[in-house]
Amino acid sequence: MAATYTPDILRKLFQSSFNLTQWYTFLQYFFNATELKEGPEKIIGSTSDNGYYLGNIDTTDSYRIGLFHYNITKGSVANRRVGLRNLVKSFINPAWGEFDAALVVFDSGDHWRLSFICDIKGEATSPKRYTYVFGSDDLLYRTPIERFNFLKKKGISFENLKTAFSVEALSDEFFDRYREQYADFIQYITGKRFVKVGSKWEEKRLSEPNAALMGAFDYNEKKIRDYVKKMMGRITFLHFLQRKGWMCGDLNYMQNMFENSLYKNDYLDSVLEPLFFGILNTKPAEREALFADYDWDKSLLNEWKDIPYLNGGLFERDKEDEPESRFPADYFKRLFQFFSEYNFTIDENDPNDAEVGVDPEMLGKIFENLLEDNKDKGAFYTPKEIVRYMCQESLIAYLETNTSIAKDKIRQFVLSPEEGVKDIPENKKPKLLSALENVKICDPAIGSGAFPMGLLNELLHCREVLSGDHYDRAEIKKSIIQNNIYGVDIEKGAVDIARLRFWLSIVVDEETPSPLPNLDYKIMQGNSLIESFIGVDLSKLTYEKEYKKDKGEISLFDDEKNRLQKTVSHLLSSYYSCNDHNRKVKLQQEISDTINKQLEAQAYDPTILARLKDINLAENNKFFLWHTWFSDVFNRDDDKNGFDIVIGNPPYFLYQESHVGEIADLRSDKDYTIAFGGKLNAYKLFIANAVKKLLSTNGINCFIFQNSF
Secondary structure: OHHHOOHHHHHHHHHOOOOHHHHHHHHHHOOOOOEEEEEEEEOOOOOOOEEEEEEEEEOOOOOEEEEEEEEOOOOOHHHOHHHHHHHHHOOOEOOOEOOOEEEEEEEOOOOEEEEEEEOOOOOOOOOEEEEEEEOOOOOOOHHHHHHHHHHHHHOOOHHHHHHHOOHHHHHHHHHHHHHHHHHHHHHHHHOEEEEEEOOEEEEEEOOOOOHHHHHHOOOOHHHHHHHHHHHHHHHHHHHHHHHOOOOOOOOOHHHHHHHOOOOHHHHHHHHHHHHHHHHHOOOHHHHHHHHHHHOOOOHHHHHOOOOOOOEOOOOOOOHHHOOOOOOOHHHHHHHHHHHHOOOEOOOOOEOOEEEOOEOOHHHHHHHHHHOOOOOOOOOOOOOHHHHHHHHHHHHHHHHHHHOOOOHHHHHHHHHOHHHHHHHOOHHHHHHHHHHHHHOOEEEOOOOOOHHHHHHHHHHHHHHHHHOOOOOOHHHHHHHHHHHOEEEEEOOHHHHHHHHHHHHHHHHHHOOOOOOEOOOOOOEEEOOOOOOEEOOEEOHHHOOOHHHHHHHOOOOHHHHHHHHHHHHHHHHHHHHHOOOOHHHHHHHHHHHHHHHHHHHHHOOOOHHHHHHHHOOOOOEOOOOOOHHHHOHHHHOOOOOOOOEEEEEEOOOOOEOOHHHHHHHHHHHOOHHHHHHOOOOOEHHHHHHHHHHHHHEEEEEEEEEOOOOOO
16 A cells, blocks of 8 residues: 555645544554554643554664654744653553654644654653644645655665655755856856866856856956845845745745746846835835836736835945846746745754755855855854854853852753753842843854854743743844844855844744844954054054043043944934834934044044945955944943954965955964964964954954964
8 A cells, every 4th residue: 555655645745734534544544554543542641632543664774763743833832842851751651662763643632743752761861853734735746745755666765764754865956956046047148067076076167157247347347146046146145035935925926926927028127026126125105106117017016916025234325126027937047946946944953953955054154055156165064063162162161250140050942941040049130131131142254144043042941931921033033133233254155144033033933023133233344354454453443441441531532432332322323123114214324424523533644534434344354343333242231341252153264365454464463373383274263363452351262263373
C-alpha cells in the first residue's frame, strides 16, 4: 500500500486538516509502524494539553521512535517553545518503554505541525525539534513531498528521518536557487555572470549588456548589483508578509498576482513599484494622490486596499529606483515560481526548535554569500549555534557585573530563563529587569545582523519570564530595538538586510499590522574604525560630561555644542517612531542642518567644512560619527559612557598598499597603537576600537577572531 503515496496524495494529505484515522493509515503503511494502539492512550503528565500516545516505530537501524498526537489550544504549551523540555518529559512512561526520538503531531484545528523531536534522552543535551506546518490548501508543500519521497525510497532509518526534517539542507538548496535567480537579473543588465570554474567563482561575459539599463545606472556594476539585491530583498520580505496573511489574505498572493497581471512585460515599473512605494510606503488616505502623480493603474488601488502601510523605510523610493527598469516577463515568472515552492516561516529559527522552511535568518545567509567580493572584505557567515553561544556568554558576563546575584544563578537564568527564574530571589528581580532594560549593545561590523538579532532573542526570553503573565511580546521587542541595540557596517547592502530582519522580527508577533519603526539612525552605514576626516577629529562635535569634569567649567562655546547635541538627540528620538512621510523628510533635514551647525561651531577650516557638506554624514563608507549618532550611549545617565557589550564577527583581511591612506589615519590615532606590530589585520583594529573607544567601564567585548592573535 505504501506505493500508493504519490506526490499528489501526499500534497492532499498535507493541505487538508488533520484527520486521526487517515494518520493511523499513514503511520501503518508509509512509516511501517511496529505498534499502533487500538485507541490513543492519554498522556497524564506535565503539560496542560490533551496529549496521546499512538504507538512506535522500530527503525531499520534499530532506533525506537515514539508516536504522539496533541490537541492544542491557542497559547498552549506545545505552541510555545518554552515547553519543549517539559513536553519531552511527558513521553516517558514505564508502560511504553524508552524512546530515542519522537514523531509528534500538534493539531490546533486550522493548522497542524508534524515535529521530529530527537536528543530526548538525558539532561545533558537539549532536545531538538524540527517541524513542518501543514493544513493550508493554497500551499504546494514541495519540500516535504520531496523529503517524504526520499524516505519512501531510502527506508525508515533514524538517519533518513533526520535528513527528511533537516533545515540545513533546505537552506543550502534555497540559497543556490536564489543565487541563480539573482544572476539571471544581473546578466540581463550587464551581460556578465559569475560561473564556477573548479572550486572558484569567475566572472564571464555571456551575452550582450542591456544598453538602456546600463546607461540608467551610469554603467556602475556595483550599483546594479545593489539594486537587484534590494529589489529581491523587498520581494522576499513580501513572501514573509503573505505568510502572515497580510497580502489580501492569500498565502500565495505574490505568484497569483503575477499570473493574473496585465503588465507581465513591464512588471517592475507597472506593478511592483506602485505596490512598494504607493501602498506599503503610503498611508491609505494619501495613496490615490500618489497614484495620480505617477500615472499608475488606479484599478490596483481597490485590489490593494487591505494591504497595510508599513513605514520603516524598506519601501521608500530612493534614487536607484528612479530609472525605468524593464525585464522580460519570463524573469519574474521564474522568480515567483521559485518562491512559491518554499514554505516561508516568519519566525527566526531557534537552534533547538526549527520550522523546516525559509526563515528570516536566510536573508543573512543570502547577504553574506551573495556579495561577490565578500570574502575579500573578510565577511563570513557565522553559524547559529556560535552566535547563540556568544550572545548568551556576553549577557551572562554583563549581568554578573551589573547585578548582585550569584554567578551560578545568573548563568542558569540566561541559559534557561523559564527554569532559572525560579532561583532568582524576589527582591533581586527588579534589579535584574532594570539591567536587562538598560544594556547597550553594539556590533560595529553588523553584516546581516546575526549578533544583535541573537541578543534581541536572548533579551526577549529573559524579559518575558520577568514580566509576569501580562506583557506584549511585540512591544518588548520594539523597546529592545529602540533602547538596547545599535549597529554599523561599511556596506550599504548589509545595513539594508539587517534592518529587514529587525522589521520581520516585529512583524512575527503583531496580530494586526502597525507601522514599523524607522531604523535609519539605529543600524547605520559608516566606517566604524574612523571618526575623523582628512586628519580632523570629528568626535568632538558633542559636548561630553567627561570634558566638563576635566575643565571644571563650561565655556559658552561648549554650552552651544551641548544645546545642538541635545537638539540632535531629541530629533533622532522623534524620528524613530514617526510614521508620516512628509514629517520624516522634514526631520531628516533638521537633523542634517543641526549637525552642520555643530561642524560650524567647531570652527573647522572652511575648505574641510565645504568637503564635509558633500558627504552624507548618516550614510557613507569613509567614517562614522559615533558620538553624534549614538550620543545617548556616550552620555548615559548612569555615567557608564559607552557600550556594555560590543559583539560580532569583525572582518579579517590584511591591509595592503591600496589601504595606505586609511593606514595613515589609523596610525596617527594613539588608541590604535596596540593593533600595529606584525601584519596589520582588520580584526586587530576592531579589537582596539572596541576596547579603547566603544566600551563603557567594565564593558564586555566578544569577537570571533583568528588564532594568529
